[in-house]
Amino acid sequence: MSELVKDANIKIDDPRYDQETYSGRAKHFFLTTNPLNLLASNQQLDEAKRIVEEYRRGVIGQTGMTVDDLWSAKYLYDSAFHPDTKEKMFILGRMSAQVPCNIIVNYTNRSGDKPITNTDLMKSYAVATSAATATALGLKAVVSKLPPIMARFVPFAAVAGANCVNLPFMRWNEIRDGIAVFDKDGKRVGESSAAAKNAITQVVLSRIGMAVPGMIIPPIIMNSLEQKPFMRRRPWLNSPIQIALCGVFLTFTTPMCCALFPQKSSLPVTKLMEIYQFVVIGGGIAGVTCVESIATFDPEAQILLLTGTPLIKAITNYVKVSKFLEEFDIEEKPFSYLAEQYSKLTVKNKVVERLDTDKQIIFCSDNTQIQYDKLCICTGARPKLLSQTNPYVLGIRDTETVESFQKKLSSAKQIMIVGNGGIATELVYEVEHCSVVWAVKDEHISTTFFDEAAARFFLERIQLVKEQQKLNEKRQKYEVMNTQNSTSSLCGGALGPDWAANRTMKGVLPQPRQVHIEYQVEVRTILTPEEYQQRKLTGETMQLSNEEIQWPVYVELTNDKIFGCDLVVSAIGVTPNVELFLKSTNFTLGSDGGLLVDETMRTSIKNIFACGDVCSAGWTLAEHWFQMRLWSQARQMGHYAGKCMLAYAHNEQDSLTMDFCFELFAHTTKFFNMKVVLLGKYHENDMKKYENLIRMTPGEEYIRITLKDGRVHGCVFIGDTELEETFENLILNQIDVSAFGETLLEPNIDIADYFD
Numbered sequence: 001m002s003e004l005v006k007d008a009n010i011k012i013d014d015p016r017y018d019q020e021t022y023s024g025r026a027k028h029f030f031l032t033t034n035p036l037n038l039l040a041s042n043q044q045l046d047e048a049k050r051i052v053e054e055y056r057r058g059v060i061g062q063t064g065m066t067v068d069d070l071w072s073a074k075y076l077y078d079s080a081f082h083p084d085t086k087e088k089m090f091i092l093g094r095m096s097a098q099v100p101c102n103i104i105v106n107y108t109n110r111s112g113d114k115p116i117t118n119t120d121l122m123k124s125y126a127v128a129t130s131a132a133t134a135t136a137l138g139l140k141a142v143v144s145k146l147p148p149i150m151a152r153f154v155p156f157a158a159v160a161g162a163n164c165v166n167l168p169f170m171r172w173n174e175i176r177d178g179i180a181v182f183d184k185d186g187k188r189v190g191e192s193s194a195a196a197k198n199a200i201t202q203v204v205l206s207r208i209g210m211a212v213p214g215m216i217i218p219p220i221i222m223n224s225l226e227q228k229p230f231m232r233r234r235p236w237l238n239s240p241i242q243i244a245l246c247g248v249f250l251t252f253t254t255p256m257c258c259a260l261f262p263q264k265s266s267l268p269v270t271k272l273m274e275i276y277q278f279v280v281i282g283g284g285i286a287g288v289t290c291v292e293s294i295a296t297f298d299p300e301a302q303i304l305l306l307t308g309t310p311l312i313k314a315i316t317n318y319v320k321v322s323k324f325l326e327e328f329d330i331e332e333k334p335f336s337y338l339a340e341q342y343s344k345l346t347v348k349n350k351v352v353e354r355l356d357t358d359k360q361i362i363f364c365s366d367n368t369q370i371q372y373d374k375l376c377i378c379t380g381a382r383p384k385l386l387s388q389t390n391p392y393v394l395g396i397r398d399t400e401t402v403e404s405f406q407k408k409l410s411s412a413k414q415i416m417i418v419g420n421g422g423i424a425t426e427l428v429y430e431v432e433h434c435s436v437v438w439a440v441k442d443e444h445i446s447t448t449f450f451d452e453a454a455a456r457f458f459l460e461r462i463q464l465v466k467e468q469q470k471l472n473e474k475r476q477k478y479e480v481m482n483t484q485n486s487t488s489s490l491c492g493g494a495l496g497p498d499w500a501a502n503r504t505m506k507g508v509l510p511q512p513r514q515v516h517i518e519y520q521v522e523v524r525t526i527l528t529p530e531e532y533q534q535r536k537l538t539g540e541t542m543q544l545s546n547e548e549i550q551w552p553v554y555v556e557l558t559n560d561k562i563f564g565c566d567l568v569v570s571a572i573g574v575t576p577n578v579e580l581f582l583k584s585t586n587f588t589l590g591s592d593g594g595l596l597v598d599e600t601m602r603t604s605i606k607n608i609f610a611c612g613d614v615c616s617a618g619w620t621l622a623e624h625w626f627q628m629r630l631w632s633q634a635r636q637m638g639h640y641a642g643k644c645m646l647a648y649a650h651n652e653q654d655s656l657t658m659d660f661c662f663e664l665f666a667h668t669t670k671f672f673n674m675k676v677v678l679l680g681k682y683h684e685n686d687m688k689k690y691e692n693l694i695r696m697t698p699g700e701e702y703i704r705i706t707l708k709d710g711r712v713h714g715c716v717f718i719g720d721t722e723l724e725e726t727f728e729n730l731i732l733n734q735i736d737v738s739a740f741g742e743t744l745l746e747p748n749i750d751i752a753d754y755f756d
Contacts, residue, residue, distance in 0.1 A: 008067050029254070029259050032075060032078055032079055032258075035251065037075075038094065049077050051070065051073040079094055156215035159215060163211075171196070194267070212253070218242050218245040221245065274304070276304040276346070278376070279303075279375045280304070281375070282380060284379075284634065285313050285634040290638040290639070290642040291303055291305050294646055295341075299343075302344055303344060305346070305348070306350050311399075314331055315328045324664050324679075328635070332399060353580075354580070360373070360607060374609065377595060377611075377614055379577040380634075383573075384574060386523050390526050392565075392566070392568060393553070410507070412507040412566035413434060413509055414436075415565050415568070416568045418569065418571060420447050425671075430505045433512075434508070434509055437516050439522070439557060440521070441521065442520065445517070451684040451687050451716070454704065454718065457698070457702040458671060521557040525556040526553065531554075578595055595614055595616065596616050597609070597618055601637065611641035622663045624664050624679075624731050625662050632667050636659065644656060665678070665682075671718070675717075677715070680713055691708075695745040702718040702719065703745055710736045711736055712735075
């Protein structure tokens with residue numbers, strides 16, 4: 001008599017028989033795939049489930065239950081319920097139905113951790129059917145010249161071919177994303193594509209093994225029987241006998257072939273590791289462009305793109321304006337956008353935790369390990385924040401921070417924007433129905449891009465636009481408020497790529513908002529309401545409404561003024577995202593904190609490259625080029641970094657020459673819906689050193705040419721001037737134009753005629 005359950009210590013989640021031996025595995029699968037299990041009623045299955053689940057909780061539901069009773073319930077439970085999802089499987093999809101319903105069993109017993117869509121399911125069966133048909137038709141032509149018995153083995157070859165195609169295709173998600181792997185204690189330590197490939201290979205071999213007896217032996221038997229008079233008189237017995245023989249063989253070969261490999265296999269960590277020729281970290285413009293560059297120049301290159309977000313940034317509507325100037329849109333796209341274009345590219349949503357640069361291994365937060373031959377870091381930069389702890393202070397850098405800003409702005413009456421670069425300028429222009437205080441450290445707005453004269457041009461243009469809007473009874477963007485200690489008033493501007501397009505940025509004020517500028521100031525302190533009350537400042541030192549309001553955050557400026565507001569936007573620049581990599585590796589950094597790269601985009605660590613905002617240009621710069629963390633430069637650097645990685649991978653680095661784009665700084669964008677082109681050393685600092693030619697038509701165009709020793713050094717074009725290509729060449733060729741004097745910008749002279 002079997003031992004009672006109460007007297008035994010049974011590991012119910014482990015098979016009853018030793019899985020380290022073939023005989024133990026065979027016994028296990030004979031019980032699991034027993035066709036008689038299909039006869040069990042739902043009541044019996046539910047009862048088996050209750051017994052097993054109660055025993056897992058330490059409860060023995062029936063007095064006098066024996067070990068055999070418990071194991072009978074367990075195997076009945078295993079035959080009907082999915083091991084991952086714990087859901088009752090469709091009756092024809094259970095392992096017990098392997099003989100009559102092989103196709104459904106394949107689907108039902110796929111990994112529960114990696115669901116498959118109906119579309120992918122239909123594709124897998126279409127591919128399997130096509131493979132089987134193609135194999136059968138191909139072999140039929142071959143065996144027509146061989147002995148007749150050989151034709152009987154064509155179905156087996158077709159089935160084997162279908163299995164080789166169908167299973168990997170159906171479980172492609174597992175191959176692409178990996179399957180869960182566990183340590184010896186059963187703790188999930190990550191996912192591995194290598195483990196998935198190993199497992200699927202074993203399944204394919206076992207499925208082919210299942211078909212061998214049933215599709216090899218019956219043809220031999222039937223070939224002999226068909227010669228007998230008994231069968232010649234009864235040809236209708238042919239099909240029933242073949243079906244019966246196949247059924248008998250499958251009944252035994254299914255468990256026997258399932259037992260060929262252990263259900264849980266061990267692999268060395270080195271084999272579980274994913275290995276790629278090229279790995280790029282970062283799904284922004286630099287990273288995506290780097291991947292596209294590698295895949296374009298070497299379509300067979302094995303590339304992995306790792307990104308911490310489920311979307312990647314893609315360049316669309318690309319237009320080459322001139323030799324150096326480019327225009328494009330930036331859109332967020334799903335992984336499939338890239339994967340569909342490049343067959344050798346794998347994109348994974350994983351967070352990198354650290355690097356082992358000696359062994360060239362990437363460690364991800366899910367414990368995945370990835371080995372690389374060449375690595376490119378494209379992790380971008382993050383906003384510098386005035387406060388790391390105050391929840392009412394935020395930076396604007398990516399889609400997530402923009403959405404956070406929109407949400408907080410929707411209930412705001414007054415905000416402060418600190419900074420004088422592109423993001424600050426565009427925000428001041430876009431925010432509506434909310435009072436805006438703009439704190440800038442310079443004498444005029446937008447010093448990152450403009451000199452004082454250009455700033456005045458835009459201020460005057462804004463006034464014109466405002467009046468036109470009023471005449472047409474259109475919505476006004478601004479209500480200008482005169483302020484003390486200020487020589488001019490602001491009516492904002494849109495800077496850089498159109499990231500704010502089609503976004504609603506509104507506060508709660510019903511009236512048109514006011515914009516107030518504080519020039520030549522910086523933030524001294526961010527105060528909480530409690531800290532503000534302790535300061536006990538008088539109302540004269542505060543730029544608040546007449547009515548006392550309790551604000552969630554206060555900002556003290558270096559001119560001793562304090563402003564209360566609902567939100568503070570810190571737009572004072574960015575910091576390269578390098579901390580993660582510095583934890584494990586001693587990278588050399590540039591003066592601005594980025595990963596220092598040489599003229600081939602290599603960092604100080606062997607086989608590691610970097611591009612985009614995360615890097616600092618460490619080579620001797622061309623006279624008219626400088627690094628600026630713009631999307632246009634991220635694209636250029638990404639493209640060039642991909643070429644450099646390929647050159648080093650193929651040992652062709654000696655043939656590398658720097659891309660032409662690094663000869664001349666060139667950037668085009670829009671401000672206040674006007675085209676803006678910046679060329680060479682256009683900055684105000686250079687303007688003050690050298691001679692300048694300026695042409696301005698209020699409301700239409702602004703042109704500034706900076707000359708150094710009679711040669712064009714830098715340019716600012718606002719409006720549709722169509723001069724950019726000509727002056728690109730003048731800067732590059734360094735032609736002496738001093739003889740032209742002010743006629744160089746004479747509107748009635750086509751300057752291009754002189755320099756074609």
